[in-house]
Amino acid sequence: MTHTESVSARLPLTSDLDLVRARQHVRQMTAELGFSLVEQTKLVTAASELARNALVHGGGGRMECAEVTDGGVRGLRLVFSDDGPGIADLDQALSDGYTSGEGLGMGLPGARRLVHEFSVDSARGRGTTVTVTSWVARPPRPREGS
Amino acid sequence: MTGEAAPPPDGYVPVLRLGGILLVTLQGDLYDSTAERLRQDIGRTVSDDAVTGVVIDLSGVEIVDSFMGRVLSDIAAMTRLLAAQTVVAGMRPAVAITLVELGLTLPGLRTALSTEEAMNLLGAEVANLPRTAGARRERP
Numbered sequence: 001m002t003h004t005e006s007v008s009a010r011l012p013l014t015s016d017l018d019l020v021r022a023r024q025h026v027r028q029m030t031a032e033l034g035f036s037l038v039e040q041t042k043l044v045t046a047a048s049e050l051a052r053n054a055l056v057h058g059g060g061g062r063m064e065c066a067e068v069t070d071g072g073v074r075g076l077r078l079v080f081s082d083d084g085p086g087i088a089d090l091d092q093a094l095s096d097g098y099t100s101g102e103g104l105g106m107g108l109p110g111a112r113r114l115v116h117e118f119s120v121d122s123a124r125g126r127g128t129t130v131t132v133t134s135w136v137a138r139p140p141r142p143r144e145g146s
Numbered sequence: 147m148t149g150e151a152a153p154p155p156d157g158y159v160p161v162l163r164l165g166g167i168l169l170v171t172l173q174g175d176l177y178d179s180t181a182e183r184l185r186q187d188i189g190r191t192v193s194d195d196a197v198t199g200v201v202i203d204l205s206g207v208e209i210v211d212s213f214m215g216r217v218l219s220d221i222a223a224m225t226r227l228l229a230a231q232t233v234v235a236g237m238r239p240a241v242a243i244t245l246v247e248l249g250l251t252l253p254g255l256r257t258a259l260s261t262e263e264a265m266n267l268l269g270a271e272v273a274n275l276p277r278t279a280g281a282r283r284e285r286p
């Protein structure tokens with residue numbers, strides 16, 4: 001399946017402030033793309049989880065955003081990457097409630113549920129890259145001319 | 147649409163004291179450090195003063211992630227230990243839907259549709275508590 005990409009942005013994830021900026025950037029892009037309010041909120045929340053993981057567990061990283069299209073449907077792809085310790089056991093990390101720190105262990109599995117496509121590339125000592133994509137739903141038939 | 151003001155660098159969360167109830171109004175996008183500090187501030191205030199309830203107004207909050215969820219749960223657990231109640235008020239529907247999908251159940255957190263409802267909820271319960279000797283409550 002061919003996706004075309006455009007309008008890329010790359011944001012650092014190295015501080016508290018960067019998390020706020022990343023959320024605001026995703027909010028703005030999803031709004032511009034025409035995501036519903038609920039879908040916007042889901043993607044911003046997923047981005048917040050993944051950005052914080054890159055910061056807290058990965059020792060800092062970056063978020064890349066790209067508009068994608070597939071057969072006329074538009075979407076947003078977010079790539080979170082870091083050069084941290086990586087994830088040794090992916091299945092464990094993706095299960096609800098597992099945390100190696102003092103979190104709730106809901107960030108990674110929760111983010112997976114909040115987006116349409118989700119993939120993790122990681123191994124011990126190799127850093128972590130999480131890629132998520134959500135698509136703009138076909139809007140419901142408008143009720144009256146607007 | 148008016149430009150959204152960037153949060154001040156050190157964060158600012160208005161906390162209002164109304165009788166025995168703390169009304170905390172969260173707005174916009176909170177820094178993790180601000181949320182952390184809020185948890186400490188509320189803990190201190192509830193233990194220092196005779197606070198019986200905490201109302202957290204979330205109507206101005208656009209997302210609650212697992213970090214913020216944990217802060218809210220912690221505040222509820224802490225206030226419970228100090229014999230007070232926490233009610234979260236005015237959560238936006240999109241936020242609530244997202245929280246469910248994220249898998250956050252927010253144990254121990256009670257919710258109300260509005261701050262008014264939350265205050266009533268706490269007021270009613272406070273009124274039903276056996277009063278300690280000397281404590282008096284004027285009825286309007």
Ligand SMILES: Nc1ncnc2c1ncn2[C@@H]1O[C@H](COP(=O)(O)OP(=O)(O)OP(=O)(O)O)[C@@H](O)[C@H]1O
Nearest residue numbers: 053057058093099100103104105106107108128212
């Ligand atoms: N970028 C990363 N680099 C290294 N390890 C990671 C990364 N992301 C997640 N992990 C590992 O996966 C675990 C689960 O992540 P998840 O986000 O679900 O929970 P958490 O971050 O511990 O808590 P929270 O519920 O607050 O997000 C983490 O505890 C950590 O061990």
Ligand SMILES: [Mg+2]
Nearest residue numbers: 053103107108
């Ligand atoms: Mg996490």
